[in-house]
Amino acid sequence: MIRFEDVGKSFGPVTVLDGLNFTVAPGEFVTLIGPSGSGKTTILRLVMTLEQVTSGVITVGGEYLSHMERGGRLVRADEKHQREVRKRIGMVFQQFNLFPNMKVMQNLTEAPVRVLGKSRAEAEERARELLDLVGLNDKVDAHPSQLSGGQQQRVAIARALAMQPDVLLLDEVTSALDPELVAGVLALLKDIARTTDITFLCVTHEMGFARDVSDRVMMFDGGKVIEDAAPDKLFSEPDHERTRSFLQAVLERG
Amino acid sequence: MNDVWQWDYAFEVLPGIVGGGLWMTIKVTVLASILAYVIGLGLALLRRSDLRIVSMVAWAVIEFIRSTPLLVQLFFAFYVLPDIGLLFDPVTTGVVVFGLHYATYAAEVYRAGIEAVPRGQWEAATALSLPRSRTWTKVILPQAIPRVLPALGNYTISMLKETPLLLTIGVLDIVGVAAEEGSQAFRYVEPITIAGVLFLILSYSASLLTRWMERRVGIAR
Amino acid sequence: MFENVPEYISTAADGLWITVGATVAGIAIAAVLSFVFGLAMLSRLKTVRVIARIYVEIWRGTSEVVQLYWVMFALPILLGYRLVPLLVGILVLGLNFGAYGAEIVRGAVQSVPRAQYEGTIALSMTPAQRMRRVILPQALVEMVPPFNNLFIQLLKGSALLTIIGVSELTHQGKEVLIPRNVSEAATIWTVILLFYLLLAILITMGMRWLERRAAALVGRQPTKRDSVFARFGGGKDPLPAEQSKGGLADLRRKGGE
Ligand SMILES: Nc1ncnc2c1ncn2[C@@H]1O[C@H](COP(=O)(O)OP(=O)(O)OP(=O)(O)O)[C@@H](O)[C@H]1O
Ligand SMILES: [Mg+2]
Numbered sequence: 001m002i003r004f005e006d007v008g009k010s011f012g013p014v015t016v017l018d019g020l021n022f023t024v025a026p027g028e029f030v031t032l033i034g035p036s037g038s039g040k041t042t043i044l045r046l047v048m049t050l051e052q053v054t055s056g057v058i059t060v061g062g063e064y065l066s067h068m069e070r071g072g073r074l075v076r077a078d079e080k081h082q083r084e085v086r087k088r089i090g091m092v093f094q095q096f097n098l099f100p101n102m103k104v105m106q107n108l109t110e111a112p113v114r115v116l117g118k119s120r121a122e123a124e125e126r127a128r129e130l131l132d133l134v135g136l137n138d139k140v141d142a143h144p145s146q147l148s149g150g151q152q153q154r155v156a157i158a159r160a161l162a163m164q165p166d167v168l169l170l171d172e173v174t175s176a177l178d179p180e181l182v183a184g185v186l187a188l189l190k191d192i193a194r195t196t197d198i199t200f201l202c203v204t205h206e207m208g209f210a211r212d213v214s215d216r217v218m219m220f221d222g223g224k225v226i227e228d229a230a231p232d233k234l235f236s237e238p239d240h241e242r243t244r245s246f247l248q249a250v251l252e253r254g
Numbered sequence: 255m256n257d258v259w260q261w262d263y264a265f266e267v268l269p270g271i272v273g274g275g276l277w278m279t280i281k282v283t284v285l286a287s288i289l290a291y292v293i294g295l296g297l298a299l300l301r302r303s304d305l306r307i308v309s310m311v312a313w314a315v316i317e318f319i320r321s322t323p324l325l326v327q328l329f330f331a332f333y334v335l336p337d338i339g340l341l342f343d344p345v346t347t348g349v350v351v352f353g354l355h356y357a358t359y360a361a362e363v364y365r366a367g368i369e370a371v372p373r374g375q376w377e378a379a380t381a382l383s384l385p386r387s388r389t390w391t392k393v394i395l396p397q398a399i400p401r402v403l404p405a406l407g408n409y410t411i412s413m414l415k416e417t418p419l420l421l422t423i424g425v426l427d428i429v430g431v432a433a434e435e436g437s438q439a440f441r442y443v444e445p446i447t448i449a450g451v452l453f454l455i456l457s458y459s460a461s462l463l464t465r466w467m468e469r470r471v472g473i474a475r
Numbered sequence: 476m477f478e479n480v481p482e483y484i485s486t487a488a489d490g491l492w493i494t495v496g497a498t499v500a501g502i503a504i505a506a507v508l509s510f511v512f513g514l515a516m517l518s519r520l521k522t523v524r525v526i527a528r529i530y531v532e533i534w535r536g537t538s539e540v541v542q543l544y545w546v547m548f549a550l551p552i553l554l555g556y557r558l559v560p561l562l563v564g565i566l567v568l569g570l571n572f573g574a575y576g577a578e579i580v581r582g583a584v585q586s587v588p589r590a591q592y593e594g595t596i597a598l599s600m601t602p603a604q605r606m607r608r609v610i611l612p613q614a615l616v617e618m619v620p621p622f623n624n625l626f627i628q629l630l631k632g633s634a635l636l637t638i639i640g641v642s643e644l645t646h647q648g649k650e651v652l653i654p655r656n657v658s659e660a661a662t663i664w665t666v667i668l669l670f671y672l673l674l675a676i677l678i679t680m681g682m683r684w685l686e687r688r689a690a691a692l693v694g695r696q697p698t699k700r701d702s703v704f705a706r707f708g709g710g711k712d713p714l715p716a717e718q719s720k721g722g723l724a725d726l727r728r729k730g731g732e
Pocket of ligand 1: 011014016034035036037038039040041042043
């Protein structure tokens with residue numbers, strides 16, 4: 001579903017990713033772990049087209065994302081091409097990024113109506129279903145500012161789902177939440193992962209959650225995937241010393 | 255006289271505009287700025303006075319002057335000051351009125367700057383038993399004033415562009431001289447355009463200066 | 476000393492309507508130009524940005540009086556015909572303050588957090604949808620207080636129309652009332668100043684109402700300010716607060732919230 005081929009990414013003189021290769025199969029739940037600043041967020045932002053690759057090619061669902069074909073040659077994708085492919089991808093942000101000028105309902109229906117061209121009635125019906133799913137059907141008319149962090153993040157998850165994405169990107173979606181709200185949001189995500197065939201690419205520091213829900217975990221350091229295994233294997237008997245010490249450090253921190 | 259732009263005429267009026275007008279513009283702007291910065295600081299301190307009546311009056315004066323046109327204030331001074339025995343020449347009247355008007359803006363700038371000094375600074379001064387006057391002069395103002403200089407500079411640029419108002423009381427700045435030339439020759443294009451270009455140059459160089467100050471202040475912090 | 480006040484008020488009021496008309500029309504033009512050129516300065520096309528920048532720098536960098544003279548007396552030579560003074564005044568007010576307003580719009584749009592823009596991309600919105608549906612509504616809230624300032628400056632700027640012979644409020648004082656009763660200059664000018672103060676308060680009340688509406692739109696409380704017409708600093712700074720980095724902008728944010 002997602003394929004990185006020799007992807008490199010630099011910010012000015014700083015090289016963050018260097019010759020990165022990996023694939024994520026349709027319906028798979030893949031978690032990225034690794035030390036801070038190793039480039040996990042950058043990977044998700046590349047898939048969301050919030051950043052552009054410096055070198056290499058990214059494809060999503062068999063279509064070029066970073067590039068496009070023109071006259072039989074592969075050229076850099078333009079905004080129009082990316083907007084087409086982007087419709088298949090959703091993202092939930094660490095800071096929720098709800099639109100404060102819209103009530104909850106409009107946050108959920110705005111893009112389905114204007115981008116996917118759904119009728120308002122259809123979009124609202126779907127929004128209500130999703131709010132049921134995330135347990136917030138009483139907040140239809142609330143402003144985002146009137147919601148707790150956990151509630152905002154649930155709305156943000158519902159908003160991403162309203163676009164019926166094939167791929168959902170999650171970037172530390174619980175790290176801005178108060179500790180007592182984390183479990184609820186994680187349980188919701190787990191539920192969604194189990195009951196849909198959405199492909200997930202997830203960055204998290206919640207190792208218990210990662211172990212529980214992932215099909216595969218990729219340990220990431222120095223711009224490369226250094227270990228890629230099933231969660232049970234990676235968490236209990238990692239092959240690499242670097243993975244072991246990273247996990248130890250995370251566990252000690254809490 | 256049909257050419258859109260006549261160079262000989264332009265060169266004929268240029269010396270008068272630069273020699274007489276430009277000098278007046280700069281002189282009034284500099285003097286009135288100094289006045290505004292000093293009175294403005296006084297107003298800002300009165301505004302923070304513990305005596306409620308004093309701070310209320312300061313507030314009312316600031317809001318009234320800021321909300322009404324400089325030109326009308328200029329006329330007020332021009333017609334009323336002589337009645338109460340203050341026989342200023344027009345240039346002095348202009349400097350005083352400009353200075354007072356912009357002092358109210360400066361007061362708000364100082365106020366923001368003073369409020370931006372962290373509370374901890376006041377508390378530290380109290381902990382050291384510094385007298386209030388010393389707290390102001392040695393602790394608070396030295397921190398507040400450098401930060402507000404760029405904003406004050408911006409008001410000086412605004413003032414620069416308002417000096418042409420003085421032509422209504424007979425003080426000829428850049429525009430005053432240009433308009434005079436224009437009315438004598440019945441041809442305004444060249445003198446007024448020259449005046450406009452001079453203003454562009456002046457305000458552009460002044461804004462470079464404030465940006466430089468902003469950078470300096472940024473480094474100092 | 477006060478027996479002539481009713482006469483002063485009624486004579487001044489004849490000019491009041493012209494002042495109100497010129498101010499309202501000037502505000503309308505300035506508001507439109509602010510948005511057109513403010514957004515143009517953020518365009519992806521360099522040519523569009525450069526054109527907007529030139530407009531803003533020329534109209535902010537020269538003086539309002541120069542502009543009045545130029546449009547009144549110099550432009551007719553190029554154009555071949557004259558405009559009536561009131562129209563000249565309205566045009567100059569609109570063009571001059573529109574240039575300042577464009578900077579307000581640009582600054583407010585840029586102050587919307589980048590995360591909001593990223594949210595719109597994650598939902599595949601088109602650039603027009605991003606701006607219209609998400610960014611601009613949020614920027615509007617930021618614009619209201621500086622526009623309040625700007626419109627009061629515009630009102631004050633309308634007094635200069637007297638220089639090109641528009642018989643507005645100030646003109647009524649200078650050319651009608653003063654020649655008749657020069658000994659009561661203090662009373663005359665006080666009446667006129669109070670008229671301007673009244674108009675300034677009306678503008679502020681209108682803008683406060685707008686601000687409450689805009690704040691409700693994004694579900695927040697309007698910013699607290701300490702009076703009906705206390706405002707943030709000067710709206711007509713050559714570099715608006717939003718733009719001046721490390722200057723008063725962050726001081727104000729701390730002090731004003
Ligand atoms: N826009 C940018 N400009 C310059 N450098 C950037 C930019 N974005 C990221 N970086 C750099 O790229 C590196 C990787 O950043 P990234 O945010 O992807 O790390 P991360 O693995 O998500 O870290 P964390 O766990 O702390 O979120 C960092 O060194 C960061 O400083
Ligand atoms: Mg990150």
